[in-house]
Amino acid sequence: MVTADTSPAAPAPKAPQTNKLGLTLADYKGSPSTLCDGCGHDAITSQLIKAFWELNVEPHQVAKLSGIGCSSKTPAYFLSRSHGFNSVHGRMPSVATGAYLANHKMIYVGVSGDGDTASIGLGQFCHMIRRNIPIVYVCEDNGVYGLTKGQFSATADQGSKLKDGTANHLNAIDLCGLAIELGCSFVGRSFAGDPKQLVALLKAAISHRGTAILDVISPCVTFNNHEGSSKSYKKVKETDTPLHELGYVPFYEQITVDYQEGEVRTVELHDGSHLQLKKLGQDYDPTDRNAAERAISQAHKEGHLLTGLLYINEESQNFGQVLDMVDTPLSRLKSDELRPPKAALDEIMAALM
Amino acid sequence: MNTLAANSKETIESKGQKINEFSIHVATVNGSGSQSSNTVLMRSIFQMGIPVSGKNLFPSNIMGLPTWFTIRVNKNGYVARTEHVDILVAMNPQTAVEDVKSLPKGAVCISPVELNLDKVRQDVIHYLVPFSQLAVEATENIKLRKLLTNIIYVGVVAHILEIDQAEIDKAIAQQFEGKEKAITLNVNAAMQGRKWAQENIKKIDPFKVERLDKTKGKIIIDGNGAAALGCMFAGVSVVTWYPITPSSSLCEQLIDYLEQYRKDKKTEKATYAVVQAEDELAAVGMALGAGWAGARSMTSTSGPGISLMAEFAGFGYFTEIPTVIFDVQRVGPSTGLPTRTSQADLMATYLLSHGDTKHPVLLPGSVGECFDFALEAFNLAERLQQPVFVLTDLDLGMNNWMSDPFTYPTTPMDRGKVLSKEELEKLGGFSRYKDVDGDGIPYRTIPGTEHPKAAYFTRGSGHNEDALYSERSSDYVNLMDRLNKKTETARKIMPKPVIDKVSGAKVGIIAFGSSDFAVLESRDQLKDAKTPTSYLRLRSLPISQEIVDFVNSHDRVFVVEQNRDAQLQKLIIMDYPELAPKLVPVTHYTGMPIDAQFITDSILKKEQEKK
Ligand SMILES: Cc1ncc(C[n+]2csc(CCOP(=O)(O)OP(=O)(O)O)c2C)c(N)n1
Ligand code: SF4
Ligand SMILES: [Mg+2]
Numbered sequence: 001m002v003t004a005d006t007s008p009a010a011p012a013p014k015a016p017q018t019n020k021l022g023l024t025l026a027d028y029k030g031s032p033s034t035l036c037d038g039c040g041h042d043a044i045t046s047q048l049i050k051a052f053w054e055l056n057v058e059p060h061q062v063a064k065l066s067g068i069g070c071s072s073k074t075p076a077y078f079l080s081r082s083h084g085f086n087s088v089h090g091r092m093p094s095v096a097t098g099a100y101l102a103n104h105k106m107i108y109v110g111v112s113g114d115g116d117t118a119s120i121g122l123g124q125f126c127h128m129i130r131r132n133i134p135i136v137y138v139c140e141d142n143g144v145y146g147l148t149k150g151q152f153s154a155t156a157d158q159g160s161k162l163k164d165g166t167a168n169h170l171n172a173i174d175l176c177g178l179a180i181e182l183g184c185s186f187v188g189r190s191f192a193g194d195p196k197q198l199v200a201l202l203k204a205a206i207s208h209r210g211t212a213i214l215d216v217i218s219p220c221v222t223f224n225n226h227e228g229s230s231k232s233y234k235k236v237k238e239t240d241t242p243l244h245e246l247g248y249v250p251f252y253e254q255i256t257v258d259y260q261e262g263e264v265r266t267v268e269l270h271d272g273s274h275l276q277l278k279k280l281g282q283d284y285d286p287t288d289r290n291a292a293e294r295a296i297s298q299a300h301k302e303g304h305l306l307t308g309l310l311y312i313n314e315e316s317q318n319f320g321q322v323l324d325m326v327d328t329p330l331s332r333l334k335s336d337e338l339r340p341p342k343a344a345l346d347e348i349m350a351a352l353m
Numbered sequence: 354m355n356t357l358a359a360n361s362k363e364t365i366e367s368k369g370q371k372i373n374e375f376s377i378h379v380a381t382v383n384g385s386g387s388q389s390s391n392t393v394l395m396r397s398i399f400q401m402g403i404p405v406s407g408k409n410l411f412p413s414n415i416m417g418l419p420t421w422f423t424i425r426v427n428k429n430g431y432v433a434r435t436e437h438v439d440i441l442v443a444m445n446p447q448t449a450v451e452d453v454k455s456l457p458k459g460a461v462c463i464s465p466v467e468l469n470l471d472k473v474r475q476d477v478i479h480y481l482v483p484f485s486q487l488a489v490e491a492t493e494n495i496k497l498r499k500l501l502t503n504i505i506y507v508g509v510v511a512h513i514l515e516i517d518q519a520e521i522d523k524a525i526a527q528q529f530e531g532k533e534k535a536i537t538l539n540v541n542a543a544m545q546g547r548k549w550a551q552e553n554i555k556k557i558d559p560f561k562v563e564r565l566d567k568t569k570g571k572i573i574i575d576g577n578g579a580a581a582l583g584c585m586f587a588g589v590s591v592v593t594w595y596p597i598t599p600s601s602s603l604c605e606q607l608i609d610y611l612e613q614y615r616k617d618k619k620t621e622k623a624t625y626a627v628v629q630a631e632d633e634l635a636a637v638g639m640a641l642g643a644g645w646a647g648a649r650s651m652t653s654t655s656g657p658g659i660s661l662m663a664e665f666a667g668f669g670y671f672t673e674i675p676t677v678i679f680d681v682q683r684v685g686p687s688t689g690l691p692t693r694t695s696q697a698d699l700m701a702t703y704l705l706s707h708g709d710t711k712h713p714v715l716l717p718g719s720v721g722e723c724f725d726f727a728l729e730a731f732n733l734a735e736r737l738q739q740p741v742f743v744l745t746d747l748d749l750g751m752n753n754w755m756s757d758p759f760t761y762p763t764t765p766m767d768r769g770k771v772l773s774k775e776e777l778e779k780l781g782g783f784s785r786y787k788d789v790d791g792d793g794i795p796y797r798t799i800p801g802t803e804h805p806k807a808a809y810f811t812r813g814s815g816h817n818e819d820a821l822y823s824e825r826s827s828d829y830v831n832l833m834d835r836l837n838k839k840t841e842t843a844r845k846i847m848p849k850p851v852i853d854k855v856s857g858a859k860v861g862i863i864a865f866g867s868s869d870f871a872v873l874e875s876r877d878q879l880k881d882a883k884t885p886t887s888y889l890r891l892r893s894l895p896i897s898q899e900i901v902d903f904v905n906s907h908d909r910v911f912v913v914e915q916n917r918d919a920q921l922q923k924l925i926i927m928d929y930p931e932l933a934p935k936l937v938p939v940t941h942y943t944g945m946p947i948d949a950q951f952i953t954d955s956i957l958k959k960e961q962e963k964k
Contacts, residue, residue: 060802082808083810088665095638099646099800102646324622325624326623330591331590333624335766342761345761348582348610353758
């Protein structure tokens with residue numbers, strides 16, 4: 001670690017702030033974004049950078065994956081020291097599953113879009129959740145296909161209008177509702193315009209050891225930010241209804257802030273860190289699956305966008321536990337661990353004679 | 354060519370007897386449990402040292418539709434399918450009349466007495482057996498009667514062909530290993546069939562077996578089982594699949610073997626992961642993800658699954674990720690004839706995906722090669738850094754074949770060009786897609802490598818040597834040319850063709866995969882018909898340079914394959930257009946395994962036309 005010389009005689013240039021690994025925020029950045037100025041996706045990228053930096057995650061222990069879309073381009077814009085994988089449209093969950101099986105010790109972060117997830121990739125999305133693959137899965141949800149120039153996606157709200165006035169008549173697929181229904185162990189929703197909430201959810205998701213779904217409303221400034229769109233910055237600011245105020249406390253820190261009895265719920269995550277949920281209005285219990293489903297459908301009726309930690313189950317078994325694999329990542333096994341001895345082949349051959 | 358006949362003495366045939374040379378056709382109903390009886394029959398003959406092969410011709414159905422099992426007994430070691438039936442066991446009332454009508458004159462028909470098949474044909478030898486009555490005597494359990502009827506006919510056939518009872522008992526014990534009650538029940542029922550036959554059948558047919566020593570030390574296994582073993586000994590650690598006939602039994606057998614031989618000794622934990630995926634798209638996506646992250650990965654499927662994998666296959670080629678994809682071919686297009694065999698995915702796999710794409714394809718021609726090539730596929734995939742296909746078919750994959758025991762790999766695994774943390778430190782970084790060694794194959798790093806310069810970005814979009822996004826024409830052309838160079842490297846390192854050049858032969862034959870069995874037999878027939886042939890059996894794509902000399906040294910070369918469009922012939926012409934005038938297609942696409950007579954007749958007819 002570099003320590004700055006603090007003698008008053010020679011004031012040193014201010015060294016950039018480092019985390020516990022001695023890395024600066026810049027070390028967690030990627031190549032410059034090529035998305036439109038003001039795109040919600042870039043705001044999410046910034047919070048991903050911040051979350052990993054603040055959590056002191058070793059970049060080489062992270063793998064970033066995505067599908068196809070503007071949103072799916074973003075893994076190139078953060079964590080340049082992590083391996084990245086921009087796969088095919090809608091199929092990132094399968095690639096992440098395979099990578100996880102090869103090395104279950106890495107942290108996987110998947111970035112997708114609403115088209116990538118809710119249309120072409122809906123099947124893989126569901127099966128990834130069903131298997132409880134440990135991954136932070138961020139759906140950057142703008143209600144349209146940005147990269148193919150603004151067609152409706154399956155998360156577009158009923159009645160929402162395209163720029164040319166075309167209205168969507170179909171029901172929206174609520175990815176959070178679906179994920180909870182499928183037994184997902186961590187489900188949150190946030191908004192690209194609420195960095196404080198988003199970074200807390202991201203950190204909690206990184207600390208979780210199962211599939212963590214984050215549906216992040218991320219306005220497309222080019223194709224879906226107009227009057228009549230239900231996913232414009234303006235509209236989301238109006239409808240955003242946070243369930244609670246979130247505070248993330250890493251495992252190495254004591255919970256210090258004192259709240260009034262009943263004012264706060266604390267959820268302990270796998271790695272010993274905590275998520276504090278400060279009550280706003282109604283009390284909300286994110287461990288109650290039925291209540292979560294009710295709250296989501298109620299919010300739809302009332303035209304609210306519920307954000308925050310919608311559901312969590314820290315007891316669930318992830319896929320690695322189900323498969324009962326050895327502790328060493330499969331990709332690191334030596335050839336004598338992978339290839340049975342000659343005696344094994346002799347025994348098998350004898351039985352076939 | 355070394356058929357088994359070449360290194361053994363002929364058996365003496367006297368009094369018009371046909372010894373160790375005939376085929377048995379058992380007609381039953383799918384789901385009636387006849388499979389194990391037929392295996393017992395086949396094994397008992399094998400145990401007597403006589404070369405034998407078995408084929409299950411089954412419908413796409415679980416229960417109730419007709420199914421046939423053919424056993425070919427052949428002292429010369431010919432194991433291909435033959436159209437000729439000597440002995441029919443007509444157990445299926447639905448098809449019995451048609452089955453008996455199709456018999457050649459003088460054949461044997463064993464059938465339940467109540468079917469009255471002797472009224473249908475008078476020019477075949479009938480043995481009418483009271484199977485229902487025998488089954489009633491065999492067990493009081495009504496449910497078991499149907500099953501036991503199958504082993505009763507084995508007893509009857511054993512008597513007629515003079516198969517030793519001890520061999521039948523041994524085969525039953527192996528079939529029902531560990532299930533003592535089932536063994537006793539089956540042994541008794543087989544004995545009952547034999548006893549009835551001894552007392553009631555007056556043998557007037559010429560067929561019988563006599564002990565030989567041609568199967569000693571040999572194994573019997575299906576191609577899928579052989580490939581599964583190859584995968585396990587290759588050290589596969591991530592297996593992802595979606596069930597489909599005829600490939601399912603590859604992964605299913607692999608799972609059994611892995612459970613037995615690939616658990617950590619101390620912890621009993623798995624040194625592998627198997628996932629039954631939600632579809633083939635996910636299966637190949639997982640296999641690629643695992644290959645990218647450094648595991649030896651594979652998936653196995655058949656035609657419809659191959660179609661679904663198309664986009665990812667091109668992705669794997671373009672981003673240079675190792676994995677192994679098995680295609681156990683069945684009849685397409687579409688669902689086609691799902692339980693029939695074919696070689697019609699040759700082009701589809703070689704060129705799978707949009708854009709200029711070419712994949713290395715291995716073409717095993719025996720169960721031994723299913724094992725060897727499965728092993729080699731993993732080395733090639735990691736060496737070449739791309740998906741490698743292994744193309745077998747239903748006939749090879751699902752039927753039982755005799756083979757020499759497989760040999761344990763003597764060479765270490767080839768894990769390809771992977772840079773470690775230490776090497777990165779020395780080099781001060783690397784360019785993921787740069788051709789450093791001139792063989793078109795770049796270096797890669799495995800995710801998780803503890804070095805700030807280890808990371809790179811994998812993308813299916815255009816990229817430069819440093820793996821950065823690029824739409825520059827020059828970067829694209831560079832990349833495509835280098836990938837092509839890799840294909841040329843593959844052409845050199847993939848298994849070479851097996852060539853048998855016969856001096857003076859004007860006619861050559863080129864074939865691949867399971868056609869080999871029929872070609873070997875056909876070449877002997879052609880030799881007898883004064884048409885000696887040379888033979889090149891192709892074992893991989895891209896097509897090895899050796900083919901040029903082979904074709905050039907013959908007047909005509911027949912390209913024998915089991916598809917309609919002469920796909921191999923077209924692929925040869927694609928790479929070596931100058932060979933086109935000499936190549937004559939012989940195509941077989943009935944869904945049944947190709948047989949020697951078909952090849953012989955086709956070649957002789959075309960040779961005749963030439964004259
Ligand atoms: C198989 C396939 N079909 C279609 C496309 C074209 N395509 C590219 S991105 C995209 C939609 C992306 O939408 P979304 O996931 O919402 O991402 P966004 O651009 O809105 O962030 C489509 C249809 C493709 N790349 N692949
Ligand atoms: S088109 Fe929309 S989603 Fe794509 S970069 Fe621009 S603003 Fe973002
Ligand atoms: Mg979108």
